Structure formats: structure tokens, C-alpha cells
Amino acid sequence: MKRFLLVTLLLSVVWSLSAQDKALAIRNNLLQEGNNSVLVVSHRADWRNAPENSLQAIRNCIEMGVDMVEIDLKKTKDGHLILMHDKTIDRTTTGKGKPEDYTLEELRKFRLKNGTNHRTAHTIPTFEEVMQLCKGKIMVNVDKGYDYFNEAYAILEKNGTTRQCIMKASLPYERVKAEHGDILQKMIFMPVVALDKEGAEDIIDGYMAHMKPMAYELVFSKDTPEIQRLIKKVRASGAKIFINSLWPELCGGHDDDRAVEQQQPDESWGWIIGQGAKLIQTDRPALLIEYLKEKGFHN
Incomplete structure (x- = not known):
């Protein structure tokens, strides 16, 4: 009986350490330079x-x-x-x-x-x-x-x-710093920037000058040369890119339904990966994981 309890305890400890290693591995993957894998973010969890x-x-x-x-x-x-x-x-x-x-x-x-x-x-x-x-x-x-x-x-x-x-917000650095500067550096904060709105580049420049965020969530309704320039600017700063494939207005038309219903995953998720996205937020997590594995972008 004692041996059984000991084995059970050891298995429990191993499982706990393994679970902790999983979260740590995801974080390290996110922060690591030169890692080409793509992380899947599930919108409102598995709501389907x-x-x-x-x-x-x-x-x-x-x-x-x-x-x-x-x-x-x-x-x-x-x-x-x-x-x-x-x-x-x-x-x-x-x-x-x-x-x-x-x-x-x-x-x-x-x-x-x-x-x-x-x-x-x-x-x-x-x-x-x-x-x-x-x-x-x-x-x-x-x-x-x-x-x-x-x-x-x-x-x-x-x-x-x-x-x-x-944590994230669609706000300029100055406001976020003024309201939460005491804890801003104690966790990951990600600015959300609507690239096709006036002043988008000023918001990016403000964060680049003062904070150097780990990642930016970039939102854009159209795929234009100006949008491409801003995406490249964020990438050049060393920050990771988070793009939503939830619906067309968030990703210039390269959305989940185009990947699944129109059967054009390369023009949807593939295009997003081509922009250097490290994180893709999706309403189709299982299918996106399958696609990324086939392309060698997910373990």
C-alpha cells in the first residue's frame, strides 16, 4: 500500500512539473529570438x-x-x-x-x-x-x-x-504609463494598434521609444503598401507580431473563413505567417494547429 501511494505521489509530481514546463515552454518560445514557430491564440477559448x-x-x-x-x-x-x-x-x-x-x-x-x-x-x-x-x-x-x-x-x-x-490595450504609451507604470514592467503588456487609423505610427513610435514591447497586436482592414510598411517597421524593432484571423476587417481579408470555407489556407493563415506573425488569434484553433503542423510551424 505504501509503495502504491509513493508511486502515485511521484506520478503526481512528474505530471505537475510537466504541466509547468508546458507553460514555461510556450513563454520561452514567445520570447525567444530566431524561433520561427507560430503560436495559436484561441478567441474566447473553444467557443464552437x-x-x-x-x-x-x-x-x-x-x-x-x-x-x-x-x-x-x-x-x-x-x-x-x-x-x-x-x-x-x-x-x-x-x-x-x-x-x-x-x-x-x-x-x-x-x-x-x-x-x-x-x-x-x-x-x-x-x-x-x-x-x-x-x-x-x-x-x-x-x-x-x-x-x-x-x-x-x-x-x-x-x-x-x-x-x-x-494584458493589452488600444491606448498610447503615455496614458498606459501614467495609469499603470508601477506594474507595467512586471508582466507582459501588448499594445493594440489599428494600422489604418490616423496616428497609428505615432502610437508605435511612442512605445518603441519608451517601452520596447515584446509584441504588438496589429489590426488592419486592408492590405496596402502603407500597412505593409508599418508591419515591417514593427518587425524591424525586434517585437513580435500578433494578427487576428477572426474576420476580414481585422487582417486585410486574410481570415479564418477564407482558410476554411473558401479552402484557401495559404492565402489566409499562410499570408499572415508571411508577414512575420508570431501569434495568430483564431476562431478555428484545431484547424489552424493542423495547418501549422503540416507547414512545420507548430510542434
């Missing part, structure tokens, strides 16, 4: 097979080998950070109204809906529950969450997950 922003959707991503999950945050009436994309809970749950009008306990009484708008057994998770699930297994990209930057960072510190989470 589980409710968006749910623990099950994140578990699915971990199991399929996704490198990073994208999530969104809101705050409850009693101060808990929860996963929720919309300003109301109407679309994704069986409840109605704004999340800040409910306590966490009240929100737990509602159930999340799946992609076909049907009730499931799943409840709204907290940010802390998500980071506990993801710890050592997968990186996390907080999209709609800048308004809760300090509270989110406190949870990351508490759970020892600051090194596997990316």
Missing part, C-alpha cells in the same frame, strides 16, 4: 464546442494543444472579476442585465448558453478560477480587461501566474 469564456472551453484548448486563450473581464457588484465579453449577460447567459448589477452569488444562479443559444450546465467563471486552471498549462491573453488592470494583476500575483498572462 463549449460556451465562450467558460472553464470547459479553456479545458478544450489545453487538451488540443492551443498555446494561448483569449478572455474578457467584467466586474460584479461585490467586486469579483468574472469572464464576460459583452456589457450585459443577455447574449451568453440565461440572465438579463449588466454583470455589475449582480453579486457573484447571484450570477452563479444563471447558466451559460452555447453557440446555438441553448442553456448549458456551465456557470460564469471568475478570473481567479481561470488562472488556477491555466496555471502551468497555457498562456492567457486578457483582451477586454484594461479597466481592471490593477485588480487583475493582484490576482495574477496571488496565484503566481504573472509570467503567463498578457
